Amino acid sequence: xxxxxxxxxxxxxxxxxTIIEAATAAGIYIPHLCHKPGYSPHGSCKLCSVxxxxxxxxxxxxxxxxxQQVISNSDQLQQDRRKITQMLFVEGNHFCPSCEKSGNCQLxxxxxxxxxxxxxxxxxxxxxxxxxxxxxxxxxxNRCIFCNLCVRASREQDGKNVFAISGRGINKHLIVNADTxxxxxxxxxxxxxxxxxxPTGAILIRHTAYQRPIGQRIYDHHPISEVALEQEHGK
Amino acid sequence: MASKLRVATTSLAGCFGCHMSFLDIDERLLALVEVAEFDRxxxxxxxxxxxxxxGLIEGGVCNAENVHVLREFRKNCKxxxxxxxxxxxxxxxxxxxxxxxxxxxxxxxRDGIGVENAQIPCDPELPxxxxxxxxxxxxxxxxxxxxxxxxxxxxxxxxLTALIExxxxxxxYELVHYD
Numbered sequence: 428x429x430x431x432x433x434x435x436x437x438x439x440x441x442x443x444x445t446i447i448e449a450a451t452a453a454g455i456y457i458p459h460l461c462h463k464p465g466y467s468p469h470g471s472c473k474l475c476s477v478x479x480x481x482x483x484x485x486x487x488x489x490x491x492x493x494x495q496q497v498i499s500n501s502d503q504l505q506q507d508r509r510k511i512t513q514m515l516f517v518e519g520n521h522f523c524p525s526c527e528k529s530g531n532c533q534l535x536x537x538x539x540x541x542x543x544x545x546x547x548x549x550x551x552x553x554x555x556x557x558x559x560x561x562x563x564x565x566x567x568x569n570r571c572i573f574c575n576l577c578v579r580a581s582r583e584q585d586g587k588n589v590f591a592i593s594g595r596g597i598n599k600h601l602i603v604n605a606d607t608x609x610x611x612x613x614x615x616x617x618x619x620x621x622x623x624x625x626p627t628g629a630i631l632i633r634h635t636a637y638q639r640p641i642g643q644r645i646y647d648h649h650p651i652s653e654v655a656l657e658q659e660h661g662k
Numbered sequence: 663m664a665s666k667l668r669v670a671t672t673s674l675a676g677c678f679g680c681h682m683s684f685l686d687i688d689e690r691l692l693a694l695v696e697v698a699e700f701d702r703x704x705x706x707x708x709x710x711x712x713x714x715x716x717g718l719i720e721g722g723v724c725n726a727e728n729v730h731v732l733r734e735f736r737k738n739c740k741x742x743x744x745x746x747x748x749x750x751x752x753x754x755x756x757x758x759x760x761x762x763x764x765x766x767x768x769x770x771x772r773d774g775i776g777v778e779n780a781q782i783p784c785d786p787e788l789p790x791x792x793x794x795x796x797x798x799x800x801x802x803x804x805x806x807x808x809x810x811x812x813x814x815x816x817x818x819x820x821x822l823t824a825l826i827e828x829x830x831x832x833x834x835y836e837l838v839h840y841d
Binding site for chain 2: 516517520521522523524525526529530535538539542544545546547549550552554555641648650
């Protein structure tokens with residue numbers, strides 16, 4: 428098998444794998460939000476930025492190749508990732524104390540993992556809507572980070588094409604495939620992968636809030652580096 | 663020993679929950695007052711902050727008075743600390759940022775259910791509201807941040823003992839949370 432190195436560690440990979448797939452298979456965690464095994468790569472959150480042979484790229488989209496020297500766990504990259512996460516926080520409206528996803532939220536958990544103690548940047552406080560039209564599912568645009576996972580899940584797993592990202596730059600937003608633009612008029616149902624895949628609290632299932640008490644939530648005692656490897660690699 | 667560290671605390675647009683959590687250090691307060699004394703704080707009723715070593719700020723800024731108090735703290739405190747979610751990102755009060763200020767006032771004082779003798783308060787004693795609630799780092803330089811709603815007593819203790827012992831504060835995973 429061909430090999431590359433990640434932070435000096437030799438890692439074997441299957442031809443066709445991306446760097447993050449090779450890393451996960453070797454039990455190495457690279458922070459990520461928009462990447463999920465089994466879904467086509469998107470490369471939008473940039474948290475998985477690594478240095479490959481001296482140049483930065485997204486580990487979730489970049490193909491692994493023989494002899495690559497990948498740096499992931501450097502002070503500079505961790506600092507960059509912290510800044511990226513801070514930008515994700517100030518761009519939306521992320522108020523953890525009043526969010527039912529808190530404790531089980533990947534965005535929050537990445538913040539913890541990176542020891543992000545503040546948001547650093549000025550807050551946008553954007554005006555965004557909540558779509559509470561669906562009987563089983565709530566869509567809170569305030570918490571959307573445009574990772575595209577619900578878009579991909581609906582297309583690739585559910586075969587429905589319920590979601591899309593529209594607009595550019597600061598006007599980018601998640602749209603719902605329905606004449607009214609409302610979730611209740613879309614094909615989304617509560618058993619869809621797209622309804623469960625959101626890494627933040629943007630898409631929530633009704634009647635499931637606060638079922639796990641504080642102390643028993645996913646990331647209360649286990650950093651996302653452990654949880655992600657366990658889920659994605661079985662380690 | 664050298665003179666005691668002076669610590670000032672205040673709650674701006676906060677709920678005093680962070681102060682309550684601070685008091686949850688319980689009997690460790692006795693150890694703290696061996697090495698520290700309080701300047702302006704709800705615990706002392708001192709009205710204005712004098713020269714201090716550490717200033718703990720709970721809450722964001724929602725009105726003109728908050729800005730004045732925050733600047734007074736920054737001017738007088740060698741180390742200024744943002745304490746809790748509201749100081750860090752505006753928190754619950756910042757959820758009014760999605761609604762124009764005029765609409766907030768009209769709903770609360772004129773149009774809301776059960777309002778009697780409707781009038782928007784305009785006594786000159788009342789500080790003017792800002793159009794948006796802001797975290798404190800958008801107004802002054804902040805040296806340290808303690809996230810949490812509230813940060814637990816152990817966070818206060820870990821942070822203050824590190825500063826008192828001259829160490830760089832470093833919160834373990836279990837003590838870093840945003841809720």
